[in-house]
Amino acid sequence: MVSATLTKLSDLDGQAPFNGCQENFKQPEAAGKHLGRKQRLSAHDVLFYEGDKAERLYEVVRGVMMLYKLLPDGRRQVVYILREGDMLGFSNRDFFDCTAEALTEVELQVFESREISTSPMMQHYVNRCLLSQMEILHEHTVLLGRKSALERVSTFLMSLVPNRGGHGCSGPNEEGRPDTKTVALSMTRQEIADYLGLTIETVSRVISQLKRRGLIKVEKQDSIHITNICGICQLTGMH
Template sequence: MSLDVASLAHSMRDRLPPKHDAGWTLGISRPEAMAEPAEKAARHLDLPARQTILDEGDEARSLHVILEGSVMLSKLLPDGRRQIIELLGPGDVFGLCINRLSDVTAETVLPSRIVVYDRAVAESSPSLQRLVADRMKAQICALHDHAMLLGRKNAVERVATFLMRLVPNRGGQGCAGPLAAGKADQAQVHVTLTRQEIADYLGLTLETVSRAFSLLKRQGVLAYGRHDDVTIGNVCRLCQCTGSH
Protein backbone atom coordinates (compact mmCIF):
# COMPACT_ATOMS: atom_id res chain seq x y z
CA MET A 1 0.00 0.00 0.00
CA SER A 2 2.54 2.54 1.09
CA LEU A 3 4.89 1.27 -1.58
CA ASP A 4 2.22 1.96 -4.10
CA VAL A 5 1.78 5.52 -2.99
CA ALA A 6 5.49 6.02 -2.77
CA SER A 7 6.24 4.95 -6.28
CA LEU A 8 3.35 6.94 -7.66
CA ALA A 9 4.49 10.02 -5.81
CA HIS A 10 8.00 9.49 -7.05
CA SER A 11 7.03 9.08 -10.65
CA MET A 12 4.82 12.14 -10.39
CA ARG A 13 7.67 14.27 -9.27
CA ASP A 14 10.25 13.16 -11.74
CA ARG A 15 8.18 12.92 -14.88
CA LEU A 16 8.97 15.49 -17.52
CA PRO A 17 6.36 17.54 -19.27
CA PRO A 18 4.70 15.50 -22.01
CA LYS A 19 4.33 18.33 -24.47
CA HIS A 20 6.27 21.35 -25.46
CA ASP A 21 5.31 24.57 -23.77
CA ALA A 22 1.78 24.27 -22.56
CA GLY A 23 2.02 23.51 -18.87
CA TRP A 24 5.48 24.07 -17.66
CA THR A 25 6.07 27.47 -19.17
CA LEU A 26 4.38 28.49 -15.98
CA GLY A 27 6.38 26.00 -14.04
CA ILE A 28 3.27 24.79 -12.38
CA SER A 29 2.63 21.73 -14.38
CA ARG A 30 2.73 18.43 -12.58
CA PRO A 31 1.70 16.25 -15.46
CA GLU A 32 1.40 12.97 -13.58
CA ALA A 33 -0.65 10.02 -14.50
CA MET A 34 -4.07 11.58 -14.26
CA ALA A 35 -7.02 9.29 -13.90
CA GLU A 36 -9.41 9.85 -16.75
CA PRO A 37 -12.63 8.70 -15.18
CA ALA A 38 -15.92 7.97 -16.80
CA GLU A 39 -16.47 10.89 -19.08
CA LYS A 40 -20.19 10.77 -18.63
CA ALA A 41 -21.75 14.11 -17.78
CA ALA A 42 -18.48 15.88 -18.39
CA ARG A 43 -18.33 19.11 -20.33
CA HIS A 44 -15.13 20.02 -22.15
CA LEU A 45 -13.92 23.57 -22.48
CA ASP A 46 -11.35 24.69 -25.00
CA LEU A 47 -10.41 28.23 -24.14
CA PRO A 48 -7.98 30.84 -25.43
CA ALA A 49 -5.62 32.68 -23.10
CA ARG A 50 -6.98 35.31 -20.67
CA GLN A 51 -10.51 34.01 -20.73
CA THR A 52 -12.59 34.18 -17.57
CA ILE A 53 -14.04 30.82 -16.59
CA LEU A 54 -15.62 31.73 -13.29
CA ASP A 55 -16.15 34.96 -11.38
CA GLU A 56 -15.78 35.50 -7.65
CA GLY A 57 -19.27 35.06 -6.26
CA ASP A 58 -20.53 32.96 -9.16
CA GLU A 59 -22.44 29.78 -8.54
CA ALA A 60 -19.81 27.07 -8.44
CA ARG A 61 -21.37 23.68 -8.36
CA SER A 62 -18.98 21.92 -10.70
CA LEU A 63 -15.52 20.48 -10.50
CA HIS A 64 -13.02 21.78 -13.05
CA VAL A 65 -9.98 19.74 -13.97
CA ILE A 66 -7.24 21.24 -16.12
CA LEU A 67 -6.10 18.93 -18.90
CA GLU A 68 -3.78 21.33 -20.64
CA GLY A 69 -2.78 24.94 -20.29
CA SER A 70 -2.85 26.98 -17.12
CA VAL A 71 -5.36 28.87 -15.02
CA MET A 72 -5.00 31.57 -12.43
CA LEU A 73 -7.26 32.08 -9.44
CA SER A 74 -7.59 35.59 -8.08
CA LYS A 75 -9.56 37.68 -5.61
CA LEU A 76 -10.45 41.35 -5.50
CA LEU A 77 -10.94 43.74 -2.60
CA PRO A 78 -13.78 46.25 -2.97
CA ASP A 79 -11.29 49.05 -3.68
CA GLY A 80 -9.75 47.14 -6.57
CA ARG A 81 -6.67 45.63 -4.97
CA ARG A 82 -6.11 42.26 -6.60
CA GLN A 83 -4.33 39.18 -5.38
CA ILE A 84 -3.59 36.25 -7.66
CA ILE A 85 -3.99 33.33 -5.31
CA GLU A 86 -2.96 30.27 -7.24
CA LEU A 87 -1.38 29.41 -10.56
CA LEU A 88 -2.64 26.05 -11.74
CA GLY A 89 -1.49 23.64 -14.41
CA PRO A 90 -2.46 20.30 -15.92
CA GLY A 91 -3.98 17.96 -13.35
CA ASP A 92 -4.96 20.73 -10.97
CA VAL A 93 -8.56 21.21 -9.95
CA PHE A 94 -10.68 24.22 -9.07
CA GLY A 95 -14.25 25.40 -8.77
CA LEU A 96 -15.08 23.52 -5.61
CA CYS A 97 -16.26 25.37 -2.56
CA ILE A 98 -18.11 24.52 0.64
CA ASN A 99 -20.83 27.04 0.19
CA ARG A 100 -22.09 27.06 -3.36
CA LEU A 101 -20.39 30.29 -4.37
CA SER A 102 -16.91 30.55 -5.81
CA ASP A 103 -14.49 32.40 -3.56
CA VAL A 104 -12.22 33.26 -6.47
CA THR A 105 -12.17 34.34 -10.08
CA ALA A 106 -10.67 31.78 -12.45
CA GLU A 107 -9.18 32.70 -15.80
CA THR A 108 -6.88 31.07 -18.29
CA VAL A 109 -3.29 32.24 -18.63
CA LEU A 110 -2.57 30.08 -21.68
CA PRO A 111 -4.91 28.42 -24.14
CA SER A 112 -6.37 25.64 -22.05
CA ARG A 113 -8.43 22.48 -22.15
CA ILE A 114 -10.59 21.93 -19.12
CA VAL A 115 -13.09 19.22 -18.15
CA VAL A 116 -16.06 20.27 -16.10
CA TYR A 117 -17.88 17.66 -14.03
CA ASP A 118 -21.19 18.26 -12.41
CA ARG A 119 -20.89 18.30 -8.66
CA ALA A 120 -23.10 15.25 -8.28
CA VAL A 121 -21.10 13.29 -10.84
CA ALA A 122 -17.83 14.28 -9.25
CA GLU A 123 -19.03 13.15 -5.87
CA SER A 124 -20.23 9.79 -7.10
CA SER A 125 -17.02 8.80 -8.83
CA PRO A 126 -14.44 7.31 -6.47
CA SER A 127 -11.62 7.75 -8.96
CA LEU A 128 -12.47 11.41 -9.39
CA GLN A 129 -12.75 11.81 -5.64
CA ARG A 130 -9.31 10.33 -5.29
CA LEU A 131 -7.87 12.64 -7.93
CA VAL A 132 -9.46 15.65 -6.29
CA ALA A 133 -8.18 14.72 -2.83
CA ASP A 134 -4.63 14.28 -4.10
CA ARG A 135 -4.62 17.51 -6.04
CA MET A 136 -6.10 19.41 -3.13
CA LYS A 137 -3.29 18.18 -0.90
CA ALA A 138 -0.74 19.37 -3.43
CA GLN A 139 -2.48 22.71 -3.79
CA ILE A 140 -2.64 23.16 -0.03
CA CYS A 141 1.13 22.63 0.15
CA ALA A 142 1.60 25.17 -2.61
CA LEU A 143 -0.62 27.62 -0.72
CA HIS A 144 1.47 27.06 2.39
CA ASP A 145 4.62 27.92 0.50
CA HIS A 146 2.94 30.94 -0.97
CA ALA A 147 1.79 32.17 2.44
CA MET A 148 5.41 32.03 3.56
CA LEU A 149 6.42 33.99 0.49
CA LEU A 150 3.74 36.64 0.97
CA GLY A 151 4.22 36.96 4.69
CA ARG A 152 7.95 36.83 5.07
CA LYS A 153 9.95 37.22 1.87
CA ASN A 154 11.31 40.43 0.38
CA ALA A 155 10.82 41.54 -3.21
CA VAL A 156 13.88 39.88 -4.72
CA GLU A 157 13.24 36.64 -2.85
CA ARG A 158 9.67 36.63 -4.13
CA VAL A 159 10.69 37.15 -7.74
CA ALA A 160 13.48 34.59 -7.45
CA THR A 161 11.05 32.08 -5.96
CA PHE A 162 8.60 32.76 -8.76
CA LEU A 163 11.26 32.22 -11.41
CA MET A 164 12.43 29.01 -9.76
CA ARG A 165 8.92 27.64 -10.15
CA LEU A 166 9.32 28.05 -13.88
CA VAL A 167 12.31 25.75 -13.92
CA PRO A 168 11.05 22.19 -14.27
CA ASN A 169 12.08 19.83 -11.46
CA ARG A 170 13.83 22.50 -9.46
CA GLY A 171 13.06 24.68 -6.52
CA GLY A 172 10.79 22.18 -4.86
CA GLN A 173 11.64 19.82 -2.05
CA GLY A 174 13.64 17.74 -4.47
CA CYS A 175 15.89 20.58 -5.56
CA ALA A 176 19.20 19.11 -6.63
CA GLY A 177 20.97 21.70 -4.52
CA PRO A 178 24.58 22.79 -4.96
CA LEU A 179 25.42 19.19 -5.75
CA ALA A 180 24.78 19.80 -9.38
CA ALA A 181 27.18 22.73 -9.31
CA GLY A 182 30.24 22.60 -11.44
CA LYS A 183 28.39 21.64 -14.56
CA ALA A 184 26.65 24.32 -16.52
CA ASP A 185 23.40 24.79 -14.68
CA GLN A 186 21.53 26.94 -17.13
CA ALA A 187 17.83 27.13 -17.81
CA GLN A 188 15.58 28.94 -20.24
CA VAL A 189 12.17 29.90 -18.98
CA HIS A 190 9.26 31.55 -20.69
CA VAL A 191 7.44 34.04 -18.50
CA THR A 192 3.82 34.02 -19.60
CA LEU A 193 2.55 36.47 -17.01
CA THR A 194 2.83 40.23 -17.38
CA ARG A 195 4.75 42.19 -14.75
CA GLN A 196 1.41 43.34 -13.36
CA GLU A 197 0.20 39.77 -13.02
CA ILE A 198 3.45 38.69 -11.41
CA ALA A 199 3.07 41.61 -9.02
CA ASP A 200 -0.49 40.61 -8.17
CA TYR A 201 0.70 37.08 -7.56
CA LEU A 202 3.65 38.11 -5.39
CA GLY A 203 1.89 40.83 -3.43
CA LEU A 204 4.02 43.61 -4.96
CA THR A 205 3.62 46.42 -7.47
CA LEU A 206 4.66 46.04 -11.07
CA GLU A 207 7.44 48.57 -10.55
CA THR A 208 8.93 46.58 -7.71
CA VAL A 209 8.78 43.41 -9.78
CA SER A 210 10.49 45.19 -12.64
CA ARG A 211 13.20 46.46 -10.32
CA ALA A 212 13.78 42.98 -8.94
CA PHE A 213 14.14 41.60 -12.47
CA SER A 214 16.55 44.40 -13.31
CA LEU A 215 18.58 43.81 -10.17
CA LEU A 216 18.90 40.08 -10.83
CA LYS A 217 19.86 40.88 -14.42
CA ARG A 218 22.46 43.43 -13.30
CA GLN A 219 23.93 40.87 -10.93
CA GLY A 220 24.21 38.39 -13.77
CA VAL A 221 21.78 35.92 -12.28
CA LEU A 222 19.39 36.44 -15.17
CA ALA A 223 19.70 37.47 -18.77
CA TYR A 224 16.93 38.56 -21.08
CA GLY A 225 16.25 40.68 -24.12
CA ARG A 226 12.56 40.23 -24.67
CA HIS A 227 11.13 40.51 -21.20
CA ASP A 228 9.35 37.17 -21.40
CA ASP A 229 12.26 34.94 -22.42
CA VAL A 230 14.57 34.67 -19.48
CA THR A 231 17.84 32.78 -19.30
CA ILE A 232 18.89 31.71 -15.86
CA GLY A 233 22.65 31.49 -15.98
CA ASN A 234 23.05 29.41 -12.85
CA VAL A 235 19.92 27.90 -11.40
CA CYS A 236 21.55 27.27 -8.03
CA ARG A 237 22.55 30.88 -7.78
CA LEU A 238 18.99 31.96 -8.40
CA CYS A 239 17.84 29.38 -5.88
CA GLN A 240 20.13 31.04 -3.35
CA CYS A 241 18.17 34.25 -3.89
CA THR A 242 14.85 32.72 -2.91
CA GLY A 243 15.51 32.83 0.82
CA SER A 244 14.49 29.18 1.06
CA HIS A 245 17.99 27.72 0.76
Protein backbone atom coordinates (compact mmCIF):
# COMPACT_ATOMS: atom_id res chain seq x y z
CA MET A 1 0.00 0.00 0.00
CA VAL A 2 2.78 2.45 0.81
CA SER A 3 5.97 2.73 -1.13
CA ALA A 4 8.14 5.25 0.71
CA THR A 5 11.60 4.08 1.63
CA LEU A 6 12.68 6.19 4.59
CA THR A 7 13.63 4.20 7.61
CA LYS A 8 13.76 6.94 10.23
CA LEU A 9 11.45 9.82 10.90
CA SER A 10 14.33 11.90 12.19
CA ASP A 11 15.86 11.69 8.70
CA LEU A 12 12.81 13.42 7.33
CA ASP A 13 14.12 16.97 7.65
CA GLY A 14 14.57 18.64 4.33
CA GLN A 15 13.70 15.48 2.41
CA ALA A 16 11.58 15.43 -0.72
CA PRO A 17 7.99 14.24 -0.24
CA PHE A 18 7.33 10.53 -0.33
CA ASN A 19 6.50 8.75 -3.56
CA GLY A 20 3.27 7.73 -1.93
CA CYS A 21 2.06 11.31 -1.69
CA GLN A 22 1.15 12.24 -5.23
CA GLU A 23 -0.31 15.62 -4.30
CA ASN A 24 2.16 18.41 -3.73
CA PHE A 25 1.69 19.18 -0.08
CA LYS A 26 3.77 22.08 1.01
CA GLN A 27 6.53 20.91 3.31
CA PRO A 28 5.11 21.54 6.77
CA GLU A 29 7.25 23.90 8.81
CA ALA A 30 7.12 21.52 11.72
CA ALA A 31 9.29 19.07 9.85
CA GLY A 32 12.38 21.23 10.21
CA LYS A 33 11.74 22.30 13.78
CA HIS A 34 12.12 19.23 15.89
CA LEU A 35 15.87 19.03 15.54
CA GLY A 36 17.50 18.90 18.92
CA ARG A 37 14.37 17.71 20.75
CA LYS A 38 16.28 14.76 22.05
CA GLN A 39 15.89 12.81 25.24
CA ARG A 40 18.19 10.33 26.92
CA LEU A 41 17.34 7.40 29.15
CA SER A 42 19.41 4.99 31.21
CA ALA A 43 18.69 1.28 31.23
CA HIS A 44 15.48 0.55 33.15
CA ASP A 45 14.26 4.14 33.10
CA VAL A 46 10.55 4.31 32.41
CA LEU A 47 9.63 6.74 29.64
CA PHE A 48 5.92 6.58 30.36
CA TYR A 49 3.49 4.41 32.25
CA GLU A 50 0.35 2.74 31.01
CA GLY A 51 -2.43 5.21 31.68
CA ASP A 52 -0.25 8.33 31.41
CA LYS A 53 -1.54 11.11 29.21
CA ALA A 54 -0.31 10.58 25.65
CA GLU A 55 1.04 13.83 24.27
CA ARG A 56 4.28 12.97 22.55
CA LEU A 57 5.64 10.50 20.09
CA TYR A 58 9.17 9.18 20.27
CA GLU A 59 11.59 7.69 17.85
CA VAL A 60 14.33 5.43 19.13
CA VAL A 61 17.55 6.88 17.76
CA ARG A 62 19.85 4.57 19.69
CA GLY A 63 19.34 1.71 22.14
CA VAL A 64 16.54 -0.73 22.87
CA MET A 65 13.23 -0.27 24.66
CA MET A 66 10.25 -2.42 25.52
CA LEU A 67 6.52 -1.89 25.86
CA TYR A 68 4.79 -3.97 28.49
CA LYS A 69 1.50 -4.41 30.28
CA LEU A 70 0.92 -5.64 33.81
CA LEU A 71 -1.97 -7.61 35.24
CA PRO A 72 -3.16 -6.56 38.70
CA ASP A 73 -1.50 -9.60 40.30
CA GLY A 74 1.90 -8.65 38.89
CA ARG A 75 2.08 -10.89 35.85
CA ARG A 76 3.84 -9.00 33.10
CA GLN A 77 3.75 -9.33 29.33
CA VAL A 78 6.27 -7.53 27.18
CA VAL A 79 4.30 -6.74 24.05
CA TYR A 80 6.92 -5.12 21.86
CA ILE A 81 10.65 -4.57 21.58
CA LEU A 82 11.68 -1.28 20.03
CA ARG A 83 14.99 -0.80 18.28
CA GLU A 84 16.71 1.95 16.35
CA GLY A 85 14.26 3.62 13.99
CA ASP A 86 11.15 2.35 15.79
CA MET A 87 8.51 4.74 17.01
CA LEU A 88 6.46 4.65 20.18
CA GLY A 89 3.93 6.75 22.01
CA PHE A 90 1.02 6.25 19.62
CA SER A 91 -2.35 6.31 21.19
CA ASN A 92 -5.85 6.15 19.94
CA ARG A 93 -7.30 7.57 23.07
CA ASP A 94 -5.77 10.07 25.47
CA PHE A 95 -3.55 7.71 27.39
CA PHE A 96 -0.91 5.10 26.76
CA ASP A 97 -2.01 1.48 26.75
CA CYS A 98 1.44 0.20 27.72
CA THR A 99 4.40 1.15 29.85
CA ALA A 100 7.58 2.03 27.97
CA GLU A 101 10.90 1.16 29.60
CA ALA A 102 14.48 1.38 28.40
CA LEU A 103 16.35 -1.91 28.18
CA THR A 104 19.68 -0.24 27.47
CA GLU A 105 20.88 3.33 27.35
CA VAL A 106 18.55 5.03 24.91
CA GLU A 107 18.52 8.18 22.85
CA LEU A 108 15.13 9.41 21.66
CA GLN A 109 13.86 11.97 19.22
CA VAL A 110 10.76 13.64 20.64
CA PHE A 111 7.75 14.81 18.62
CA GLU A 112 4.65 16.61 19.80
CA SER A 113 1.55 14.72 18.70
CA ARG A 114 0.35 17.88 16.96
CA GLU A 115 3.46 17.94 14.79
CA ILE A 116 2.45 14.56 13.48
CA SER A 117 -1.28 15.00 13.02
CA THR A 118 -0.84 18.28 11.17
CA SER A 119 1.75 16.93 8.77
CA PRO A 120 0.51 14.55 6.08
CA MET A 121 4.05 13.49 5.40
CA MET A 122 4.67 12.53 8.99
CA GLN A 123 1.24 10.99 9.15
CA HIS A 124 2.23 8.86 6.23
CA TYR A 125 5.47 7.87 7.86
CA VAL A 126 3.76 7.01 11.12
CA ASN A 127 1.35 4.89 9.15
CA ARG A 128 4.13 2.84 7.66
CA CYS A 129 5.58 2.44 11.08
CA LEU A 130 2.30 1.22 12.52
CA LEU A 131 1.89 -1.28 9.72
CA SER A 132 5.31 -2.70 10.29
CA GLN A 133 4.67 -2.99 14.04
CA MET A 134 1.35 -4.63 13.29
CA GLU A 135 3.00 -7.35 11.22
CA ILE A 136 5.48 -8.04 13.96
CA LEU A 137 2.65 -8.22 16.47
CA HIS A 138 0.81 -10.70 14.27
CA GLU A 139 3.89 -12.88 14.11
CA HIS A 140 4.35 -12.62 17.85
CA THR A 141 0.74 -13.60 18.37
CA VAL A 142 1.45 -16.86 16.56
CA LEU A 143 4.49 -17.39 18.75
CA LEU A 144 2.53 -16.87 21.96
CA GLY A 145 -0.54 -18.78 20.87
CA ARG A 146 0.96 -21.78 19.15
CA LYS A 147 4.69 -22.28 19.59
CA SER A 148 6.60 -24.48 22.04
CA ALA A 149 9.25 -23.07 24.36
CA LEU A 150 12.02 -24.28 22.05
CA GLU A 151 10.35 -22.68 19.05
CA ARG A 152 9.82 -19.42 20.94
CA VAL A 153 13.42 -19.04 22.03
CA SER A 154 14.69 -20.04 18.57
CA THR A 155 12.38 -17.52 16.92
CA PHE A 156 13.58 -14.88 19.34
CA LEU A 157 17.22 -15.60 18.56
CA MET A 158 16.53 -15.51 14.82
CA SER A 159 14.83 -12.14 15.22
CA LEU A 160 18.16 -10.79 16.41
CA VAL A 161 19.98 -11.88 13.27
CA PRO A 162 19.72 -9.04 10.75
CA ASN A 163 17.80 -10.00 7.60
CA ARG A 164 17.00 -13.43 8.95
CA GLY A 165 14.66 -12.69 11.79
CA GLY A 166 11.26 -11.09 11.55
CA HIS A 167 10.17 -10.90 7.97
CA GLY A 168 12.55 -12.05 5.31
CA CYS A 169 13.34 -15.03 7.54
CA SER A 170 14.15 -17.21 4.61
CA GLY A 171 14.81 -20.84 5.31
CA PRO A 172 18.06 -22.73 5.01
CA ASN A 173 20.93 -20.92 3.41
CA GLU A 174 20.34 -20.45 -0.30
CA GLU A 175 23.15 -18.08 -1.06
CA GLY A 176 26.46 -18.31 0.67
CA ARG A 177 25.44 -16.24 3.67
CA PRO A 178 27.56 -16.67 6.75
CA ASP A 179 25.88 -19.14 9.05
CA THR A 180 27.21 -17.72 12.26
CA LYS A 181 26.62 -14.49 14.14
CA THR A 182 27.00 -12.95 17.58
CA VAL A 183 23.86 -11.24 18.83
CA ALA A 184 23.33 -8.92 21.79
CA LEU A 185 20.23 -9.84 23.75
CA SER A 186 20.02 -6.49 25.57
CA MET A 187 17.58 -8.21 27.92
CA THR A 188 17.72 -10.26 31.09
CA ARG A 189 16.28 -13.77 31.19
CA GLN A 190 13.27 -12.34 33.03
CA GLU A 191 12.60 -9.81 30.28
CA ILE A 192 12.99 -12.47 27.60
CA ALA A 193 10.62 -14.74 29.54
CA ASP A 194 8.05 -11.96 29.83
CA TYR A 195 8.35 -11.31 26.11
CA LEU A 196 8.03 -14.97 25.12
CA GLY A 197 5.28 -15.87 27.58
CA LEU A 198 7.53 -18.28 29.49
CA THR A 199 9.25 -18.41 32.88
CA ILE A 200 12.84 -17.46 33.48
CA GLU A 201 13.69 -21.12 34.22
CA THR A 202 12.27 -22.35 30.93
CA VAL A 203 14.18 -19.74 28.97
CA SER A 204 17.35 -20.75 30.76
CA ARG A 205 16.76 -24.44 30.13
CA VAL A 206 16.16 -23.92 26.42
CA ILE A 207 19.30 -21.84 26.11
CA SER A 208 21.25 -24.59 27.88
CA GLN A 209 19.77 -27.15 25.54
CA LEU A 210 20.81 -25.16 22.46
CA LYS A 211 24.27 -24.82 24.00
CA ARG A 212 24.49 -28.57 24.59
CA ARG A 213 23.38 -29.25 21.03
CA GLY A 214 26.24 -27.06 19.83
CA LEU A 215 24.02 -24.51 18.08
CA ILE A 216 25.01 -21.53 20.21
CA LYS A 217 27.72 -20.38 22.59
CA VAL A 218 26.87 -18.05 25.47
CA GLU A 219 29.69 -15.50 25.40
CA LYS A 220 28.44 -13.18 28.11
CA GLN A 221 25.07 -13.47 29.79
CA ASP A 222 23.54 -11.12 27.29
CA SER A 223 25.64 -11.95 24.26
CA ILE A 224 25.11 -15.16 22.33
CA HIS A 225 27.19 -16.48 19.49
CA ILE A 226 25.01 -18.48 17.14
CA THR A 227 27.28 -21.06 15.60
CA ASN A 228 24.61 -22.57 13.37
CA ILE A 229 21.99 -20.10 12.21
CA CYS A 230 20.40 -22.66 9.89
CA GLY A 231 20.07 -25.06 12.77
CA ILE A 232 18.30 -22.48 14.93
CA CYS A 233 16.12 -21.45 12.02
CA GLN A 234 14.90 -25.03 11.63
CA LEU A 235 13.72 -24.94 15.22
CA THR A 236 11.49 -21.87 14.89
CA GLY A 237 8.48 -23.87 13.70
CA MET A 238 8.43 -21.89 10.48
CA HIS A 239 10.28 -24.35 8.23
